[in-house]
Amino acid sequence: MTAGTAATVLVVDDSRTTRRILRRALVGAGYLVVEAGDGVEGLAACRSERPDLVLLDIDMPVMDGLATLEAMKADDELRSLPVLFLTARTGGTDVAAGLVLGAQDYLRKPCDPAELTARVATALRLKAQEDALREQARALTDLSSTDPLTGLGNRRRLEHQTQRLILRAGAQAAAGLLIVDVDHFKRVNDTEGHPLGDRVLRVVADRLQVALDEPGPDGDRSLVRWGGEEFVVLAMGLTGAALVALGERLRLAVGRTPLTVDVGKRLDITVSVGCGSGTVGGMEALLSAADQALYEAKAGGRNRVVARDGT
Amino acid sequence: MSSTDSHIERHIEEIGGAIWSTLCDLPFERTYGPGPTGDVGASTVTSLVHIEGTWQGAVLVQLPLSLATTLTGAMLQGEEAPDAEEVRDAIGELANMMAGNLKALLPQPSRISLPAVVFGRDYHLSLVGTTPVARVTFRSGDEPVVVSLLQHPGTAGGPEAAA
Numbered sequence: 500m501t502a503g504t505a506a507t508v509l510v511v512d513d514s515r516t517t518r519r520i521l522r523r524a525l526v527g528a529g530y531l532v533v534e535a536g537d538g539v540e541g542l543a544a545c546r547s548e549r550p551d552l553v554l555l556d557i558d559m560p561v562m563d564g565l566a567t568l569e570a571m572k573a574d575d576e577l578r579s580l581p582v583l584f585l586t587a588r589t590g591g592t593d594v595a596a597g598l599v600l601g602a603q604d605y606l607r608k609p610c611d612p613a614e615l616t617a618r619v620a621t622a623l624r625l626k627a628q629e630d631a632l633r634e635q636a637r638a639l640t641d642l643s644s645t646d647p648l649t650g651l652g653n654r655r656r657l658e659h660q661t662q663r664l665i666l667r668a669g670a671q672a673a674a675g676l677l678i679v680d681v682d683h684f685k686r687v688n689d690t691e692g693h694p695l696g697d698r699v700l701r702v703v704a705d706r707l708q709v710a711l712d713e714p715g716p717d718g719d720r721s722l723v724r725w726g727g728e729e730f731v732v733l734a735m736g737l738t739g740a741a742l743v744a745l746g747e748r749l750r751l752a753v754g755r756t757p758l759t760v761d762v763g764k765r766l767d768i769t770v771s772v773g774c775g776s777g778t779v780g781g782m783e784a785l786l787s788a789a790d791q792a793l794y795e796a797k798a799g800g801r802n803r804v805v806a807r808d809g810t
Numbered sequence: 811m812s813s814t815d816s817h818i819e820r821h822i823e824e825i826g827g828a829i830w831s832t833l834c835d836l837p838f839e840r841t842y843g844p845g846p847t848g849d850v851g852a853s854t855v856t857s858l859v860h861i862e863g864t865w866q867g868a869v870l871v872q873l874p875l876s877l878a879t880t881l882t883g884a885m886l887q888g889e890e891a892p893d894a895e896e897v898r899d900a901i902g903e904l905a906n907m908m909a910g911n912l913k914a915l916l917p918q919p920s921r922i923s924l925p926a927v928v929f930g931r932d933y934h935l936s937l938v939g940t941t942p943v944a945r946v947t948f949r950s951g952d953e954p955v956v957v958s959l960l961q962h963p964g965t966a967g968g969p970e971a972a973a
Contacts, residue, residue, distance in 0.1 A: 513924070514903035514906065515896075515899045516882070516886065516896070516900040516902075519886055520886070523887065557910075558906065558921070558922055586910070587907070592914065592919075593914070608907050608910065609828060609829050609907055
């Protein structure tokens with residue numbers, strides 16, 4: 500359901516009479532209604548019609564309501580759909596079973612139209628609140644893993660990405676890691692001020708990202724701001740000479756054009772790059788090798804790329 | 811409600827009242843005495859739902875076709891008179907609701923069958939081997955409604971024990 504559109508309710512009941520009675524009440528309250536005659540049809544309608552809520556009868560032929568609910572909860576796409584089930588007015592066995600399986604609420608048959616629409620509205624409101632909370636949690640996670648100055652991911656983002664890559668490709672998958680460090684950055688801050696220092700970092704971030712976005716033979720590459728004037732690139736499947744070539748491309752991309760500071764005043768920006776080759780599961784070794792290589796690049800005069808084996 | 815009613819008869823009366831008051835705006839009241847015997851009358855509709863499981867039996871709802879048609883029309887609130895298929899489905903659902911609610915009062919586990927609906931004149935429907943547990947009569951307008959609960963002998967417990 501999007502803002503301004505009516506919610507769609509799927510009514511799953513083997514009785515056409517009950518479906519018509521429920522449809523009348525729901526349409527009267529402004530909802531769109533789709534119908535299914537048993538659990539199997541209901542599951543298919545959940546996938547094809549994408550309802551916002553399901554009203555599910557318990558006693559049905561082919562596949563009853565409890566089995567349908569169980570199938571929905573086992574399906575990643577349908578799991579979060581709110582379900583209100585329809586059950587007898589007496590007894591609690593079906594009610595307990597349905598709630599244990601994950602139904603949000605229940606209605607006793609025969610159900611009063613006013614109670615029906617009130618419970619549907621409540622269930623949809625709860626679902627909307629749940630969705631909003633989930634979205635806020637996702638936004639907070641994004642925020643906590645984003646560097647506010649450059650908009651790149653931060654160290655936390657790289658940790659998450661590394662875990663996902665390990666799950667997808669295995670810990671022994673070959674990987675290379677580059678540490679890109681802005682040369683003489685402290686001097687920029689000290690002589691030109693922190694606002695220009697921040698601008699330099701944003702420009703470097705942009706140039707690195709553009710260079711990484713260029714088509715190349717390598718696979719997944721993740722760029723994050725590691726901290727201070729250091730950036731890290733994790734490159735899946737890229738080691739040895741190919742990794743050095745990527746480092747060289749990044750170095751040239753940053754240093755190719757001086758930064759215009761003011762009219763007639765330009766600032767040369769260069770970076771030193773340390774490369775570590777190894778496996779994605781050996782992140783500490785990769786970082787250590789790249790860090791050592793970066794140290795050598797700095798000691799060797801800066802504005803260069805040096806590689807170390809991190810295996 | 812009579813003080814001599816069984817627990818299950820009181821439930822049948824409550825459920826019937828809830829169905830009538832919720833689904834249609836028709837008069838509905840309990841009647842006492844012998845009421846209709848055997849066939850409710852000519853042109854009768856009978857809806858039957860089996861209860862299977864620990865407790866085995868059936869729920870029967872019988873009413874004249876004219877009342878079944880009026881009731882269906884009131885439930886569906888359509889502009890045209892309901893056809894036979896709509897009456898069949900509506901009266902089947904009525905027995906289904908009645909059985910679903912009674913099932914909860916019986917020894918568990920148990921489940922209900924799909925409803926079977928019979929239309930006809932001057933017939934007598936007999937479920938072989940069952941004995942009546944409860945028979946409750948009502949009047950909706952001038953026409954009778956009979957709800958019966960029948961039990962297969964030898965099945966565990968009874969509605970009174972389960973209630």
